[in-house]
Amino acid sequence: MSTYTAPLADMRFALYDFLGAEALYARLPGCESATRDVIDAVLDEAAKLCGQALAPLNAVGDQEGCRYDKATASVATPTGFKQAYDQFVEGGWSGLTAPAEFGGQGLPESMGALVKEMIDSANLAWGTYPLLSHGATEALKQHGEKWQQDAFLKPIVEGRWTGTMCLTEPHCGTDLGLLKTRAEPAGDGVYRISGTKIFITAGEHDFTQNIVHLVLARLPDAPAGTKGISLFVVPKFKVARDGTMGARNALACGAIEHKMGIKGSATCVMNFDGAEGYLLGQPHRGLAAMFTMMNTARLAVGLQGQALIERAYQNALAYARERLQMRALSGAKFPDKPADPLIVHPDVRRMLLTQKAFSEGGRALGVYAYALVDIQHHGADEAERKRADELVSFLTPIVKGVLTEAAVECTNHALQIYGGHGYIAENGMEQFARDARITTIYEGTTQIQALDLLGRKVMQQQGVGLRHFMEEISAFCQAHARNDALVEFIGPLAVATKELGDLTMALGKRAIADPEEVGAAAVDYLFYSGYVALAYVWAKSVAAADASAHDADFKAAKRHTARFYFARILPRTRAHRAAIEAGADSLLAMPDALFG
Ligand SMILES: Cc1cc2nc3c(=O)[nH]c(=O)nc-3n(C[C@H](O)[C@H](O)[C@H](O)COP(=O)(O)OP(=O)(O)OC[C@H]3O[C@@H](n4cnc5c(N)ncnc54)[C@H](O)[C@@H]3O)c2cc1C
Numbered sequence: 033m034s035t036y037t038a039p040l041a042d043m044r045f046a047l048y049d050f051l052g053a054e055a056l057y058a059r060l061p062g063c064e065s066a067t068r069d070v071i072d073a074v075l076d077e078a079a080k081l082c083g084q085a086l087a088p089l090n091a092v093g094d095q096e097g098c099r100y101d102k103a104t105a106s107v108a109t110p111t112g113f114k115q116a117y118d119q120f121v122e123g124g125w126s127g128l129t130a131p132a133e134f135g136g137q138g139l140p141e142s143m144g145a146l147v148k149e150m151i152d153s154a155n156l157a158w159g160t161y162p163l164l165s166h167g168a169t170e171a172l173k174q175h176g177e178k179w180q181q182d183a184f185l186k187p188i189v190e191g192r193w194t195g196t197m198c199l200t201e202p203h204c205g206t207d208l209g210l211l212k213t214r215a216e217p218a219g220d221g222v223y224r225i226s227g228t229k230i231f232i233t234a235g236e237h238d239f240t241q242n243i244v245h246l247v248l249a250r251l252p253d254a255p256a257g258t259k260g261i262s263l264f265v266v267p268k269f270k271v272a273r274d275g276t277m278g279a280r281n282a283l284a285c286g287a288i289e290h291k292m293g294i295k296g297s298a299t300c301v302m303n304f305d306g307a308e309g310y311l312l313g314q315p316h317r318g319l320a321a322m323f324t325m326m327n328t329a330r331l332a333v334g335l336q337g338q339a340l341i342e343r344a345y346q347n348a349l350a351y352a353r354e355r356l357q358m359r360a361l362s363g364a365k366f367p368d369k370p371a372d373p374l375i376v377h378p379d380v381r382r383m384l385l386t387q388k389a390f391s392e393g394g395r396a397l398g399v400y401a402y403a404l405v406d407i408q409h410h411g412a413d414e415a416e417r418k419r420a421d422e423l424v425s426f427l428t429p430i431v432k433g434v435l436t437e438a439a440v441e442c443t444n445h446a447l448q449i450y451g452g453h454g455y456i457a458e459n460g461m462e463q464f465a466r467d468a469r470i471t472t473i474y475e476g477t478t479q480i481q482a483l484d485l486l487g488r489k490v491m492q493q494q495g496v497g498l499r500h501f502m503e504e505i506s507a508f509c510q511a512h513a514r515n516d517a518l519v520e521f522i523g524p525l526a527v528a529t530k531e532l533g534d535l536t537m538a539l540g541k542r543a544i545a546d547p548e549e550v551g552a553a554a555v556d557y558l559f560y561s562g563y564v565a566l567a568y569v570w571a572k573s574v575a576a577a578d579a580s581a582h583d584a585d586f587k588a589a590k591r592h593t594a595r596f597y598f599a600r601i602l603p604r605t606r607a608h609r610a611a612i613e614a615g616a617d618s619l620l621a622m623p624d625a626l627f628g
Contacts, residue, residue, distance in 0.1 A: 033091060033459070033460055034090070034091075034343065034347045034460030034461070034463075034464075034589065035087070035347065035350075035540060036082070036083060036087040036153055036154050036343050037079075037083060037346065038075075038078070038082060038083060038150045039342060039346075040075055040076070041582075041586070042144045042392055042395065043075060043149075043395070044072070044075070044260055045215030045573075045576070045577070045580065045586070046146070046392075046395050046396050046399045047142070047143065047146065047399060048068070048580075049576040049577065049579070049580040049582070050399065050400075050569070050572060050573055050576045051142060051395050051396075051399050051400060051403055053066075053071070053140070053142060053143065053403070053553075056142075056403060056406070056407075057140055057192075057406075059412070060140070060201045060406060060407065060408055060411065060412070061412060062410045063138075063139075063140045063406060063410055064544060065138070066139050066140050066143055070139075071143055074128070074139070074143065075143075075146060075147070077147075078125070078147040078150050078151075079150060079237045081120065081123060081125070081255060082150040082151055082153070082154035082155075083154065083462055085119055085120075086116055086151060086155040086158055086159075087130060087153075087154040087155060088112075088155035088156075089110065089111075089112045089113060089116060089155055089296075090154065090156075090157075090407070090460070090463070091157060091460055091463065092110050092111055092112060092138070092296075092466075093109075093110040093113065093155065093157045093158060093295060093296025094157070094293075094295050094296065094463045095110075095295075096110040096111060097110065097295035097296065098110065098237075098288055098295070098296065098297070098298040100285070100287060100288045100536075103338065105236070105284040106236065106238065106286050106513050106580065107236040107237050107238065107283070107285060107287070107298045108238055108302065109237050109238055109239065109296065109298065110295075110296045110580065111325075113161075113239070113296060113306035114156075114238055114239055115122070116158060117158075117161065117162075117191075117239045117240075118174045119345060120162065120191065121190070121191035121192070124137065125147070125162075125191075126162060126165065126188075126189065126190060127189040127191070128144050128147060129141050129143075129144035129166075129466060130166075130169050130185075131173065131189075133266060134169075134173075134181065134185040134186050134189045135185075135186050135190050136189045137187045138403075140403075140406045140410075141402040141403075141405045141406050141409075142399050142402040142403040142404070142406050145331075145335060145398050145399055145402040146395075147554050148332060148335055148339075149335055149338060149339045149342065149395065149398070150339075151339075152335060152336045152339030152340065153339040153340070153342050153343040153534045154343075155294075156294055156297075156336055156340060156467050157294040157296030157297040157337070157467070158297075158566075160233050160234060160297040161194055161234045161237065161239055161297070162191070162194070163192070163233075163329065163332055164196050164197050164233060164279075165191070165193075165194045165195040166195075166328060166329075166332065167195065167197060167324075167325035167326070167328045167329045167332075168184075168188055168195025168196070168197070168246055168325065168605075169185060169188055169189060170324050170325060170328050171246055171263070171321055171324045171325040171487070172184055172188070172265070172312070173185065173436060174321075175263070175312050175313035175321040175324065176312060176313075176325050179273045180265060180310060180312065181275070182274075182275055183271050183273065183275040184244055184265060184267075184271065186275075186581050187242065187275075188244060191240070192237060192240055192241070193240050193241070193242040193267075194234055194237070194240050194244070195243055195245075195246060195327065196232055196234055196235050196243060196245045196246065196302075197232075197233070197241075197246055197322070197325055197326070198229040198231070198232050198245050198246065198247040198266075198302060199211070199232060199248050199322065200229060200230050200231045200232070200247065201213065201227065201228060201229055201377060202228065202230055204495045205378065206360075206476075206477065206480055208248065208258055208259040208261060209256070209258040209261075210492060211227075211248055211249075211250065211261060212227055212250070213225065213226065213228075213229065213247065213249040213250065213304065214226050214227060214249060214250055215249040215250065215251050215262060215264055215309060215311075216306075217251070217252075218308075220298075221310060221311070222308055222309070222310065223251075223305040223307040223308075223309045223310070224265055224308065224309075225249050225264055225266050225306070225307045225308075226304055226305060226306050226307075227249060227301075227304050228286075228301065228302070228303055228304070228427035229247065229301070229302045229304070230301050230302075230303045231289065231299055231474075232245075232299075232300045232301070233298070233299060233300075233474070234297070234298055235285055235298065235299075235300030235301075235302045236268075236284075236285035236288075236300050237298050239242055241269065241277075242267055242271075242277060242617060243267070243268040244265060244266075244267050244268075245265075245266045245267070245268070245283070245302065245586045246263060246264070246266075246312065246322070246325065247263070247265075247266045247304065248261050248262070248263055248264075248318050248319070248322060249261070249262060249264055249318075250262065251306075251310075251315055251316070253266075253447065254315075254316055255316065256320050259316060260316055261316065261318040261319050261518060262311060262313075262314075262315050262316055262317070262318040263311070263312045263313055263317075263318030263319075263321045263322055264310060264311055264312060264318075265309060265310045265312050266281065266283065266307050266308070266310075267281060268280070268281055268283065269281060270308050272431035273529045281307045281308055282304070282306050282307040282308070283302060283303065283305065283307040283488075284303055284305075285298075285300045285301065285302060285303075286300075286301040286303045287300070287301045287542065288300055288301070289301075291470075292442070292466050292469055292470070293463070293466035293467035293468070293469055293470055293509050294467050294470055304402070311487065319384055320334045320587075322379065322561075326475060326476070327425070327428055328405075329475050330428050330429070330431070330432040330475050330476065330481070331398070331401055331402065331405070331424075331428055331431055331432065332476045332550060333432050333436060333471050333474065334394075334398060334401075334428075334432040334433075334434075334435040334436060335398050335431075335435070336436070336439070336471050337396055337435035337436035337437075337468065337471045337472075338390070338391060338398055338435045338437030338439070340442075340443055340464050340468045340471070341387055341390050341391040341394065341435075341438060341439050341442040341468060342395075343464065344442060344443045344445075344447075344461065344464040345384070345387035345388060345391050345442065345446060346445060347447060347452065347460070347461065348384060348387065348446035348449040348461075349375075349384055351374070351450055351453075351459075352374040352375040352384060352449055353373055353374075353375050354373060355373060355374045356369055356370060356371040356372065356373055356374075357371055357372075357374055358371055358377070359371060359372050360376040361375070361378075362514025364454070365596045369466075372408070374449065375412075380449055382600070383445035383446075383448060383449055384445075384449070385593060385596040385600075386441070386442060386445055386600075386601065387442040387445055387446065388593050389566075389570070389593050389596055389597040390435070390438040390439075390441075390442050390455065390566075391442070392571070392573070392590075392593065393406040393566045393570050393597065394438065394566075396437045396569040396570075396572070396573055397427075397430075397435070397565055398431060398435070400427075400569065401424055401427045401428065401431050404420040404422055404423050404424035405420075407420035408420040408421045408424060409423070419500055420534035421496045422493075422496045422500055422503060423497050423500040423504075424497075424499070425489060425497055425547045426485070426490075426496075426497020426498055426501055426509070427487040427497070427501070427565065428484075429476075429481035429484045429489065429558065430481075430485065430558065430561050430562045430565055431528050432475065432481050433472075433478045433481035433482060433485070433558045433559075433562065434558065434559060434561075434563075434565075434566075435452075435562075436468070436471035436472045436478070436603070437478055439468040439469050439472075440465075440469060440471075440472060443464040443465040443467075443468040444465050445463050446464060446465075447461040447462055447464070452553030453539075454502055464511035478555060478558070479554065479555060480486070480556040481558060481564065482554035482557065483550070483551065483554050485554070485557065485558050485561065486539070486550055486554045487550050487552065487554065488539075490557075491540060491543060492552065495536060498532075498533075498536065498561075499516060501565075502529055502532070502533055504568075505525065505526075505529045505568050506529065507562075508568065508571070508572060509522050509526045509529075511523060512571075512575060515575070517574075517578055518571065518574060520595070520598070521567075521570070521571035521574060521598055522571065522604060523568065524567070524598055525564075525567050525568060528563070528564045528567055528602060528605055529564055531605070531609065532560060532561060532564050535557070535560065535609060535612060535613075536557075538613075539553055539557070539612065542615065543624065546616065548616045548620060549585050549615060549616050551616070552615065552616035552619050552620070553611075553612045553615075553616075556608040556609075556611040556612045557608070557612060559604070559608050560605050560608040560609065560612070563602055563604055563605050563608075564602075564605070565600065566597065566601070566602075567597065567598065567602050569591070570594040570597045570598070571594065573590050573594065574591050574594045577590040577591070581590055613617040
């Protein structure tokens with residue numbers, strides 16, 4: 033069985049030393065209550081909840097999965113999941129970062145991100161239930177009418193109800209323009225929603241009495257394509273304007289999926305048969321409103337990837353210290369033992385360091401992205417809020433795409449370190465590899481993150497977020513130009529950042545001549561940008577560690593890991609650059625018929 037201990041020391045480092053959270057929260061109106069005492073207490077308590085209540089249920093959820101009862105169209109979650117949810121709600125965790133006016137604690141998102149990491153490390157499948165409530169809260173807060181906010185937000189924030197996100201239909205996944213679910217006006221602001229949604233996370237479960245579905249559907253006069261999509265609030269039990277819960281709505285779970293991983297998470301087919309719904313935001317502007325929810329969820333899925341890397345790494349490291357196999361090539365390191373532990377072998381160290389670099393680097397990157405969300409919400413002046421918005425919108429596909437792909441890589445490294453003992457179920461490593469796989473698919477596949485980054489955020493928006501990002505790195509490099517302790521990182525970081533700018537310019541020109549160049553380059557561009565972003569957070573982590581009160585071992589570990597990152601991971605950009613420069617020809621030249 034795998035174990036989990038929240039990495040509190042590195043979490044505190046990411047927040048206090050890397051981000052400078054105390055000064056940031058003190059100057060952001062509405063975040064002042066997040067003082068160090070408060071944060072430390074929250075992190076300590078979250079570590080207990082996750083370690084004691086959620087982590088032991090991780091294997092249980094995987095073995096049992098969810099059970100669907102056709103007669104009642106109900107879903108039973110794995111043993112212990114509901115009790116853990118009750119504990120979560122009683123502890124006030126569901127409203128940790130939600131606005132105080134709706135019953136939340138209003139704490140900063142960048143601090144909440146660390147609590148989320150602990151939940152996902154402890155039990156990713158369980159974490160999917162509260163995950164979408166967070167996004168639903170954001171969508172209702174930003175787009176809901178007053179009565180909708182009053183009726184729905186408080187119970188969701190208090191954890192008495194949960195939220196879902198209903199986009200996908202059998203014929204329509206990535207291409208939402210194809211969606212067919214209908215919404216007929218029925219008077220008094222009520223709409224009748226009819227259609228089938230598939231793959232709906234937490235569409236049905238036994239945690240709460242009511243479930244609030246946010247459903248994309250078309251009004252009768254809707255234009256074709258994505259411009260004709262509206263968003264509706266469709267609760268399992270109807271809700272009156274005064275917030276009282278009424279009769280059962282005309283919707284039901286028709287089945288649950290059997291799948292590769294996150295088996296404790298209910299993935300539901302949801303049938304809407306003229307269900308009562310209420311328009312959220314403007315007619316035909318549903319996709320924009322849903323994007324509020326999706327952006328929050330995309331960052332959160334990036335964190336799911338990082339959280340899995342962390343837990344897999346913890347276990348792989350412990351195993352690599354204990355398991356004795358072969359001798360070091362340079363001679364016995366532990367002559368008193370029958371063989372050396374795995375950790376002496378260079379290639380095992382490569383896999384361990386890759387996990388450590390992505391976990392700690394990913395944590396810092398996540399905290400940084402969520403701090404931009406805090407500034408976006410609470411920044412004192414408009415210019416600062418706008419910059420944070422543009423920068424986080426550039427970073428979101430990077431966090432989502434790169435940390436989830438890294439999770440697939442790193443959970444497989446953990447499995448590999450266990451050898452055959454990783455492939456069998458008993459040690460829990462193969463579960464992490466299976467669980468990680470979905471993170472590169474839902475909330476927009478890696479390819480869709482890549483197109484969002486290169487096509488929308490860089491090309492369509494004239495690279496405004498990229499410019500902020502490059503300016504920030506450049507300012508960091510200049511500030512440390514004379515810092516001998518950082519010189520080994522600053523040079524390569526500056527080179528890679530300049531190269532990112534040059535690649536972008538060259539791509540922009542090629543894309544004008546042939547739009548297929550964007551699709552051909554996008555995934556390599558996503559990785560390129562991600563490796564530069566991680567190089568920046570690693571260089572900044574070394575500077576932050578050096579300046580901190582942490583002990584010499586902590587500082588040395590940061591420096592060694594950064595050296596590994598710069599020597600062995602950042603150079604991956606060279607292959608991505610070559611692929612980008614190769615252009616679309618080698619992908620498109622072969623006629624479809626010749627594929628075989
Ligand atoms: C466990 C699970 C939970 C989920 N939870 C939810 C949920 O809560 N709510 C919800 O609405 N949906 C949910 N989904 C659906 C998920 O978001 C979709 O599966 C995903 O968006 C991809 O859609 P698709 O599966 O139809 O693949 P398709 O859209 O058919 O795509 C197939 C492949 O083609 C690629 N592709 C498509 N278009 C392009 C393009 N233009 N350029 C390059 N590549 C392209 C895709 O990247 C993908 O690799 C969930 C799915 C799963 C499996």
